[in-house]
Amino acid sequence: MNYNPEVTASVLNKRAQGYFPAYMGIITEIVGPGYLRMLMAIKPEFIAPNTFLHAGTVVTLADTASGFACMAHLPNGASGFTTIELKTNFLATARDGALLCEAQAVHLGRSTHVWDATVKHVETNRTMALFRCTQMILYPTQVRANS
Secondary structure (H helix, E strand, O other): OOOOOOOOHHHHHHHHOOOHHHHOOOEEEEEEOOEEEEEEEOOHHHEOOOOOEOHHHHHHHHHHHHHHHHHOOOOOOOOEEEEEEEEEEEOOOOOOOEEEEEEEEEEEOOOEEEEEEEEEEOOOOOEEEEEEEEEEEEOOOOOOOOO
């Protein structure tokens, strides 16, 4: 496992500033080998017109957790990653409170990572969603000199 301990929760929270995860109020709590945990408070703006939590809110949290976990596990020489596939099974909903997401590594290869994430409602400890995503690991392109 290629865990980079210098990628701490504090580093990830600072990196999120000015971007979508910070706008959503997502906070990284813990990052460690093969694992990451995040929290997000449910805001009234996250409720869909059907009066339930918008599914995109849950996917945003799970994808962010998996992506930030990937950042902490990039192989040597990698410059970043991009999500190439994701799937979510929704099991419950909520209208208030907070969400907890735990991401766990399933596969940490040189060209792809696979992460599973579970989203729970903090106040009830009810599992709201099961999420899996695949990330493609990116490497810098080499510039070839014209001869």
